[in-house]
Amino acid sequence: MITTLSAFLLTSFSIAELGDGYGMYVDMYLLAKGWGEKSVVISGIFRGVIDLLLKSIVGDVIDKTHHDRRGFLALAALVIGLSSLMVYFVDGADTSDKILVYIVRSVESIALAFLGPAFAAITLSAFGPELFDTMNVKREIVSHIGSIFSAILSGAIAWIFYPNIEAVFILPITFASSAVFFSRFIAKGDPLMGRGFHLRTEQRDEQNCVIDTHVDELEPDASDYWEVFSDKRIMAMVAADVFHVIAEANVGLIFNSALAGVGSWADDENESNNNNDDNTNNATDDSDSAIMARSAFPLLAAAGSLAQIVMVIGTWIVGYLTAQGWGRKPFYVAHLSVHPIRVLLILLCMWTNAGKGWLASTELIGGLTGALGIVNVFMRADIVLGSGRFNVVDGYMATIRGIAAVSSQYIGAVILEGQGPFVALSVSFVIAVIPPIIGYLFVPETLGMRQRDFKEEKMEEKFLKAQAKLGIDKGGESQYIEIGSFSSPSKADRGGTIATTPDTVGSPGSPDSHQDMEHIILTPDASVRRIV
Numbered sequence: 001m002i003t004t005l006s007a008f009l010l011t012s013f014s015i016a017e018l019g020d021g022y023g024m025y026v027d028m029y030l031l032a033k034g035w036g037e038k039s040v041v042i043s044g045i046f047r048g049v050i051d052l053l054l055k056s057i058v059g060d061v062i063d064k065t066h067h068d069r070r071g072f073l074a075l076a077a078l079v080i081g082l083s084s085l086m087v088y089f090v091d092g093a094d095t096s097d098k099i100l101v102y103i104v105r106s107v108e109s110i111a112l113a114f115l116g117p118a119f120a121a122i123t124l125s126a127f128g129p130e131l132f133d134t135m136n137v138k139r140e141i142v143s144h145i146g147s148i149f150s151a152i153l154s155g156a157i158a159w160i161f162y163p164n165i166e167a168v169f170i171l172p173i174t175f176a177s178s179a180v181f182f183s184r185f186i187a188k189g190d191p192l193m194g195r196g197f198h199l200r201t202e203q204r205d206e207q208n209c210v211i212d213t214h215v216d217e218l219e220p221d222a223s224d225y226w227e228v229f230s231d232k233r234i235m236a237m238v239a240a241d242v243f244h245v246i247a248e249a250n251v252g253l254i255f256n257s258a259l260a261g262v263g264s265w266a267d268d269e270n271e272s273n274n275n276n277d278d279n280t281n282n283a284t285d286d287s288d289s290a291i292m293a294r295s296a297f298p299l300l301a302a303a304g305s306l307a308q309i310v311m312v313i314g315t316w317i318v319g320y321l322t323a324q325g326w327g328r329k330p331f332y333v334a335h336l337s338v339h340p341i342r343v344l345l346i347l348l349c350m351w352t353n354a355g356k357g358w359l360a361s362t363e364l365i366g367g368l369t370g371a372l373g374i375v376n377v378f379m380r381a382d383i384v385l386g387s388g389r390f391n392v393v394d395g396y397m398a399t400i401r402g403i404a405a406v407s408s409q410y411i412g413a414v415i416l417e418g419q420g421p422f423v424a425l426s427v428s429f430v431i432a433v434i435p436p437i438i439g440y441l442f443v444p445e446t447l448g449m450r451q452r453d454f455k456e457e458k459m460e461e462k463f464l465k466a467q468a469k470l471g472i473d474k475g476g477e478s479q480y481i482e483i484g485s486f487s488s489p490s491k492a493d494r495g496g497t498i499a500t501t502p503d504t505v506g507s508p509g510s511p512d513s514h515q516d517m518e519h520i521i522l523t524p525d526a527s528v529r530r531i532v
Contacts, residue, residue, distance in 0.1 A: 002185040043105050062195075196388050
């Protein structure tokens with residue numbers, strides 16, 4: 001029998017490389033087929049535009065759905081796997097080829113939009129808030145191991161079948177099929193917990209999975225969209241993310257293209273590499289000169305593996321330390337601070353012609369960025385759990401990041417083609433300095449916030465503002481008040497007088513009072529007590 005934990009980890013392993021649908025190899029393949037950098041970036045922009053249109057909507061769908069989220073995950077994985085097969089129909093860089101790529105990558109982006117939110121909701125539903133961080137660490141570690149395996153396997157296949165690297169694109173559909181099979185063995189758990197309700201697990205089964213004890217209960221009301229979107233902590237994280245994404249706009253394309261030896265500005269070493277490959281591969285005809293150098297595949301595989309190895313080790317360390325009570329913010333600021341260091345190292349390698357081996361080694365720093373970044377999901381959960389908007393907040397943040405990515409990628413590609421990689425990387429470095437400043441100054445430490453329901457926290461904030469508005473002093477008496485949309489009965493007893501706020505709906509017992517709402521006692525010591 002396949003246990004829930006085993007199924008969860010095997011599913012994580014299977015979808016490890018589906019997050020970008022082997023995008024690195026697709027980009028390099030298209031460049032080798034004669035596509036310009038701008039055309040390749042535009043194909044990515046099509047995916048970004050779909051993300052802009054769908055991310056928030058998809059998050060809301062995953063939150064609100066009464067259908068099994070495991071089905072969403074399986075279908076998304078299958079579509080991503082099938083989309084990778086489009087390369088078998090791309091012969092060059094003419095209009096029909098570009099239309100095909102743009103359409104398929106757009107469809108792929110729809111599936112990608114569902115992949116992350118569905119798996120996050122499944123994790124929260126099956127294991128609960130108490131184990132959410134632990135399971136995310138395990139998931140990330142297994143995913144990185146899967147990515148190492150994929151990088152080595154894809155690099156080996158590309159080397160063996162060179163120059164027919166299309167064989168690499170059989171792997172995504174294989175992993176997608178595996179994800180479809182294993183995902184159905186993950187426990188369903190508490191679906192409402194998967195959207196951020198029910199902060200405490202009441203009962204677990206023998207596999208330590210959540211048992212839904214709220215089947216017959218009415219679904220709680222979720223927080224207002226604007227209330228979670230405009231939360232200052234979320235807004236600060238969004239701002240830092242936006243500049244982080246802008247800084248990364250073309251770093252990946254420059255890095256991969258330099259290793260692969262393709263692109264309009266690639267060094268002259270490509271010609272000699274291709275000539276050497278022609279001498280050792282008599283079957284290679286003149287058309288193969290456009291294919292990236294055979295030596296690029298071990299370098300790409302090694303670079304990807306280096307990053308993933310660092311991510312495995314770093315994720316385990318971060319997970320262990322946060323479980324021991326270390327705060328999230330130091331890791332978050334460090335995550336934002338590592339990227340400018342990597343950009344500087346890439347610039348140094350290219351400026352000094354240090355060689356592709358040294359360039360590939362910069363992925364060690366890239367891996368550290370990914371490892372430290374796991375605290376992002378911890379912090380979002382700390383802030384918004386209890387709101388019922390867990391996945392839509394993730395989608396909202398992804399939408400904002402997508403806007404930044406789409407706008408910056410095209411501008412970056414224009415700079416790259418017009419001014420070259422040095423100018424493009426220099427601009428990226430300047431922008432990369434901004435996110436850690438924002439993170440340090442404006443994003444608070446979130447450790448311990450998860451113990452508090454988001455809705456109750458916002459309710460208390462409103463009532464504390466009302467307390468200040470009413471001018472309650474320390475010697476005063478408790479008051480029943482009503483604030484805004486909470487519509488609780490409002491009454492204050494001070495020596496037989498009645499004090500009301502402008503938002504008063506009515507006194508308890510009056511015809512226009514909201515008897516079905518909960519009463520709130522606002523006390524002089526600034527505490528809020530609820531009477532149901």
